[in-house]
Amino acid sequence: MDVRQLEYFLAVVDHGGFNRAASALYLSQPSLSQAIRTLERDLGSDLFHRIGRRAVLTDAGLALIEPAREAVRSLQLARASVESVHGLHGGQVDIAAMPSQAIEPLTEMIRRFTQVHPEVSVKVQAAFTPRDVTEMVRTGVSELGLLAAPVGIANGDVRAYSLPEQRFVLLSPPDGPFAPNVPVHHSQLAGQRLIVGQKGTGIRKYVDDLQAQGVALSVAVETEHRVAILPLVLGGTGLAVVTDAWRGWAEQSGALVLDLEPSVSLQIALVSRRAVLTPAARAFLESAVLQAPDPLA
Known part of the structure; x- marks a missing residue:
């Protein structure tokens, strides 16, 4: 068993099958399959159930994911540490x-980081809920994570650094039901149609809480x-509650961005693995938390 085999195994896991993993790795599908078969023989256990074109993890495969990520990350750390001896x-x-x-705040974090370290690339991976972010960081899919939550950030197996909060605002088309530059009380959302994200997100919880409080709004669209x-919103389908991170983009597009009363905010945190980070990840973390240097835990 070698690290490359583990990288191949994780590619199949992350891409959901052999064909897509082979494409991502620039390998032929038979070559990838043979490498996984060799790994399975070395371990003495099947890692995947082959069901047609699908690859479903066995119990042994599930047990291998975290050790495999740790092994791959350890090798990456070793290489990066040596390469950084003379700078990033x-x-x-x-x-x-x-x-x-x-x-x-991610775009500003990246801008600040790349100004200092232009030769380091940044890969941003999508995660839709705080749980998704912390799980990706905990298991080594990603070294760092950026998340928002309506209440305190749970730490557990990750280290969290607090960042400035983000307030909820209301997006409306320019000819919408509310006047520009006038805050909207949440009770005024009664009778309005809203566009919402999926459950598990802070902005969806805000809308669900209003409904639970008796505000008779309706969900026009739920979208991931x-x-x-x-x-x-601009097409007139409905209004949307988002964070004020959207303000600049939305206003440039012609939407109204209205403050909501009473003011409610999301807590924002950058999280990292508790294990040793690569020099590039450490440098990004240091750059990103200059205004919030103390970890929550």
Whole structure:
């Protein structure tokens, strides 16, 4: 068993099958299958059930995921540490981020980091809930994560660094039901149709809580595709509650961005693995938390 075999195994897991993993690895599908068969023989256990074109993890395969990620990350750390002896002249930072926070503060974090370390690339991976982010960081899919939650950030197997909170705001088309520059009380959302994200997100919880409090709003569209929210609002399908990270983009697109009363915010945190980080990830973390240097735990 070698690290490359483990990288191949994780590619099949992450891409959901042999064909897509082979494409991502620039390998032929038979070569990848043979490498996995060799790994299975070395371990003495099947890692996947082959069901037609599908590859479903066996119990042994599930048990291998975290050790495999740790082994691959350890090798990456060793290589990156040696390469960084004379400064950061390459490498990659992996960050799992929720959609709204990928707009801000992540874009500003990346801008600041790449100005200092232009030779380091940044890979942003999509995660839709705080649980998704922390799980991706905990299991080594990503070294860093950016998340938002309505209450305190749970730490557990990750280390969390607090960032400035983000307030909820209301997106409306310019000819919508509310006047520009006038805050909207949440009770005024009664009778309105809203576009919402999936359950498990902070902005969805805000809307669900209003309904639980008796605000008679209705859900016009539920979408996991956050990029669809603004076009739907501008098209008149409904209004949307988002964080003020959207403000600049939404206003440039012609939408009204209205404050909500009473003000409610999401807590934002950058999280990292508790294990040793690669030099590139450490440098990104240090750059990102200059204004919030103390970890929550």
